[in-house]
Amino acid sequence: MLGSPGDIVIAVMGVTGAGKTTFVNYLADQELQIGHGLEPCTQDVHVVPCTLPDGKRIYLVDTPGFDDTYRSDTEILREVANWLNTAYKMEIKLTGIIYLHRILDVRVGGAGVKNLKMFKKLCGDDGLASVVFATTMWSFIPDEETGKRREDQLKSGAIFWKHMIQQGSEVFRQDKGRASAQEIVNYLIEKRRPVTLDIQREMVDQNMQLNETGAGAEIVSAVDQAKRYYEQKLEETRVKLEAAIARKDDDQKEELEEYKKEMERKMAKDQEDIRRLQANSEQLHEETMRKHKEEMLQLTQIIQEKDKQLQEYQHQTDQLKIQSEHELEMEKIRAQMKLKELRYKTATQCNVM
Structure with missing residues (x-):
């Protein structure tokens, strides 16, 4: 599902475990599954319909992070780029982007830095005024001062958010569950500055690979x-x-x-x-569609095989039922014959006496 031109579409990005799916679920009409442990839950791009308290209809786009244990950065970039390019061709522009970061991380490790670099390259400077950096997991911070210090480091660090804030990005705290999620989304809606990302210009407008x-x-x-x-x-x-x-x-x-x-x-x-x-935009789309068709074919085959197994099981169950009914009937006949035999013996003994 992609939506239509004029729809409010907001992408949610960040490293695995930053709380992207949790954020989306605060507003989603139907909740997504949340991953636990090491395996990321969001392995594909998911477009999630959301209805805000005032009745406004929006779409949040839950995206995978560039730190997946099971998939390469190439595979993830192909997935994200294909969705962004397909939306752009359909004249669907992002209302904004929310980039989530765990405030409890004392240092931003290799995965965090890599995600941020990829994020910058995807967006380009022109789109940064429509970006919100939101810190999550404030409940794990021992005190306000510690959280504030880490927040300031992110804002002022040259390898973190400093340049992007200078280009118009805003920083919020995702620290009040649904209430702060609504506040962040409303900020982007009210700003209403549709954004075209660098990768959309590069691949769709300039036909780059x-x-x-x-x-x-x-x-x-x-x-x-x-x-x-x-x-x-x-x-x-x-x-x-x-x-x-x-x-x-x-x-x-x-x-x-x-x-x-x-x-x-x-x-x-x-x-x-x-x-x-x-691969250019068209090739990427064709390859993605072919992959999805193959996956659907495999899924159909699995379903058909399961149906076949179910039918075989049902047939076996029916046969056992028939066999059981037959054995029960035979047992009744044997019991009746024994009863008749017992009555006959009893009657004979009485006649003798």
Whole structure:
């Protein structure tokens, strides 16, 4: 579901575990499942209809973070870019973007920095005036002073939000559940500044391939850096492997060969990710639709197989029921025959007496 031109559509972004789905559920007409533990719940883009207390109809877009344990950044970027580009082609513009961040994080780790970099590249400077940075999980902060200090660090840090605030982004606290969620959404609605993101201009207006966009180039740069690291490790492993073979150390030889295969597997996967970034908007949409059709076909096959198993189970149940009824009938007949036999013996004994 995408909506229509003129609809109020707000994207919700941030790292896994920042509370994106929880935020959406405060306003959603129907709640989404919330992930627990290490596995992220939001693995695809979800457009969620919401009805505000004043009756206004809006759509919140729940997006996956670029720190997924099970999917690469390339796969996530393809998913997000395809949705954004498809919406843009349908003349659906985002009313704004809400970027959630856990205030309880003492330091912003690699995943947080990577997410923020990708966010900047997706948006570009022109869209930052329609962005809200909202801090979550205030209930876990020991005192107001600690939270305020961390909030100030985020606002003033050059690698965090400083530049984006200077470009018009606002900072809110998502600390009062549904009430603060409504406040944030109402701020963006009242501002009513529809935004076109850089990746939409790059891929739709300029027909760039995904790897040529700012966000795609960020992934290509990271892969190139990883490639240099893998190549260095492979060279070190080659030297150690030759030494292990020379001294006939079979245990270390086996361990080094396994490590070498793992490095080569990671390099091959990274190169495949780069290849998958070489797609323009139309190709990306076609590939995504083909993937969805394949998934639907697999799902249909699974349902059909389950139906077949259910029918077989029902047939077996019916057969057992028939068999049971037959055995019960036979048991009744045997009981009746025994009863007749017993009556006959009793009558005979009485006649003798």
